[in-house]
Amino acid sequence: MPEPTRHRRAVWHEARCQTCSLSSLCLPLALELEDMDQFDAIIRRRTPLKKGEHLFHQGDDFTSVYAVRSGSLKQVTTEGGGNDQLTNFYLPSELVGLDAIDEPHYPGSAIALETTTVCEIPFDRLDQLSEKLPELRGQLYRSMSKELRNDRRMMRLLSRKTADQRLASFLITLSDRFRRRGYSPYSFRLSMPRADIGNYLGLAVETVSRIVSRFQSQSLVAVSGREVQILDMARLQQLAEEESPAA
Amino acid sequence: MPEPTRHRRAVWHEARCQTCSLSSLCLPLALELEDMDQFDAIIRRRTPLKKGEHLFHQGDDFTSVYAVRSGSLKQVTTEGGGNDQLTNFYLPSELVGLDAIDEPHYPGSAIALETTTVCEIPFDRLDQLSEKLPELRGQLYRSMSKELRNDRRMMRLLSRKTADQRLASFLITLSDRFRRRGYSPYSFRLSMPRADIGNYLGLAVETVSRIVSRFQSQSLVAVSGREVQILDMARLQQLAEEESPAA
DNA sequence: CGATGGATTGACGGGAGTCAACTGTCGTGG
DNA sequence: CCACGACAGTTGACTCCCGTCAATCCATCG
Numbered sequence: 001m002p003e004p005t006r007h008r009r010a011v012w013h014e015a016r017c018q019t020c021s022l023s024s025l026c027l028p029l030a031l032e033l034e035d036m037d038q039f040d041a042i043i044r045r046r047t048p049l050k051k052g053e054h055l056f057h058q059g060d061d062f063t064s065v066y067a068v069r070s071g072s073l074k075q076v077t078t079e080g081g082g083n084d085q086l087t088n089f090y091l092p093s094e095l096v097g098l099d100a101i102d103e104p105h106y107p108g109s110a111i112a113l114e115t116t117t118v119c120e121i122p123f124d125r126l127d128q129l130s131e132k133l134p135e136l137r138g139q140l141y142r143s144m145s146k147e148l149r150n151d152r153r154m155m156r157l158l159s160r161k162t163a164d165q166r167l168a169s170f171l172i173t174l175s176d177r178f179r180r181r182g183y184s185p186y187s188f189r190l191s192m193p194r195a196d197i198g199n200y201l202g203l204a205v206e207t208v209s210r211i212v213s214r215f216q217s218q219s220l221v222a223v224s225g226r227e228v229q230i231l232d233m234a235r236l237q238q239l240a241e242e243e244s245p246a247a
Numbered sequence: 248m249p250e251p252t253r254h255r256r257a258v259w260h261e262a263r264c265q266t267c268s269l270s271s272l273c274l275p276l277a278l279e280l281e282d283m284d285q286f287d288a289i290i291r292r293r294t295p296l297k298k299g300e301h302l303f304h305q306g307d308d309f310t311s312v313y314a315v316r317s318g319s320l321k322q323v324t325t326e327g328g329g330n331d332q333l334t335n336f337y338l339p340s341e342l343v344g345l346d347a348i349d350e351p352h353y354p355g356s357a358i359a360l361e362t363t364t365v366c367e368i369p370f371d372r373l374d375q376l377s378e379k380l381p382e383l384r385g386q387l388y389r390s391m392s393k394e395l396r397n398d399r400r401m402m403r404l405l406s407r408k409t410a411d412q413r414l415a416s417f418l419i420t421l422s423d424r425f426r427r428r429g430y431s432p433y434s435f436r437l438s439m440p441r442a443d444i445g446n447y448l449g450l451a452v453e454t455v456s457r458i459v460s461r462f463q464s465q466s467l468v469a470v471s472g473r474e475v476q477i478l479d480m481a482r483l484q485q486l487a488e489e490e491s492p493a494a
Numbered sequence: 495c496g497a498t499g500g501a502t503t504g505a506c507g508g509g510a511g512t513c514a515a516c517t518g519t520c521g522t523g524g
Numbered sequence: 525c526c527a528c529g530a531c532a533g534t535t536g537a538c539t540c541c542c543g544t545c546a547a548t549c550c551a552t553c554g
Binding site for chain 2: 499500501502503504
């Protein structure tokens with residue numbers, strides 16, 4: 001279909017993997033420059049999503065995985081009734097939609113938490129290309145494997161940790177992800193409301209709020225709205241990992 | 248190294264994918280006969296594991312993924328202290344070790360719950376072969392994607408469901424997996440002790456035991472030791488999925 | 495037959511959910 | 525410019541589910 005190509009080019013004139021600041025974290029991480037061109041060719045740029053907009057809805061036909069370029073997303077699975085489960089937050093360079101590969105439809109919705117841009121990667125093209133580029137294939141395997149391990153960590157968090165430990169772990173994990181992206185690990189902004197944090201961690205909003213207050217009174221963090229400063233990372237880590245029973 | 252080949256051949260004379268009763272569920276599911284031969288060639292058969300033996304230990308070098316042939320395994324991750332987390336049970340045709348692909352070491356131990364045989368699939372060979380066989384590659388992607396979705400279901404279970412709902416879900420999931428493998432979905436044997444069920448579901452052993460008793464008194468199931476009969480599947484399913492708050 | 499480990503049952507207490515009221519804070523429009 | 529509404533976040537009171545501790549039962553096996 002005829003599209004306003006000029007405009008798109010203007011908006012996305014530098015939206016190429018070679019110039020993308022995320023290339024060292026993202027899917028094409030291991031590719032040579034010439035291979036990266038091939039990869040680049042299958043990617044579709046999308047207009048930015050506004051806060052609250054869906055990247056895809058639960059039940060939509062699965063066609064593509066997405067790499068987050070900027071902003072952030074949450075993935076939510078709704079199962080009969082108003083009982084949602086927030087299964088993941090996605091930050092820049094992370095891949096959304098990997099859990100849909102063996103199904104015709106996305107098993108959950110992906111919703112922007114703020115203004116967010118993504119790279120769309122049609123999966124059939126990706127699969128084909130991964131035949132020619134072993135590094136790309138390996139990176140895709142690794143991405144999925146890493147997400148599996150993340151999920152296992154999450155299961156451990158949900159089944160063994162107290163509310164305090166969950167929130168401490170959450171903050172540390174976020175901090176770590178920011179650090180790896182070149183941002184401060186000690187001072188960052190939460191893009192999600194408390195309710196989403198609670199849903200993700202298996203806690204009531206009120207509990208999240210209470211613990212944030214407690215952490216502040218213990219000088220572990222300083223929080224103002226969604227701005228977070230981590231004041232005592234060491235103690236926070238200790239709290240997140242300490243055993244439940246004896247000391 | 249010189250091995251007692253004669254003996255191995257004797258034991259495994261029919262351990263080939265073409266004659267394996269699991270071929271319709273297992274990794275080579277989508278392969279043509281000739282391709283299956285190639286796949287078959289990279290597989291290493293292993294002597295059966297006895298109950299309690301490790302297939303691999305947490306921290307071992309990652310080399311292979313494993314397809315369960317018979318029996319069952321649990322995967323356990325130990326994190327400092329005696330605080331284990333049982334992250335999964337594996338039944339015949341399922342793949343163990345997919346969460347290790349992007350790490351040099353296995354992130355958890357795989358332990359046989361009963362006498363168990365597995366097919367070892369060296370991952371570098373599998374990756375190479377997946378370059379030539381798109382169906383194999385697709386199946387590998389699908390296996391990982393499916394495990395991701397399972398993990399998400401598990402996260403939902405751990406963060407939203409009551410103890411009763413967890414056990415009901417567990418029984419139903421098991422029943423379903425048995426059904427798909429051609430066994431009775433209404434009558435089966437648990438290969439794991441109560442403690443493992445509790446660990447997996449994020450419950451204390453005592454809670455598991457209490458709920459099993461309650462389910463019996465409600466005529467939902469009949470349990471004797473590890474033998475389970477599901478008496479009222481419909482009610483069990485309803486219980487597993489019903490909303491927590493209002494009706 | 496005793497020993498050992500798994501499973502069951504009971505009593506008790508605490509952590510976190512629920513309900514409810516209150517307090518910000520932002521964006522819109524009068 | 526400020527009033528208003530809507531929504532996000534906070535705080536308190538109460539309740540209850542489930543974990544912990546402890547005792548007992550039961551099976552299997554040496």
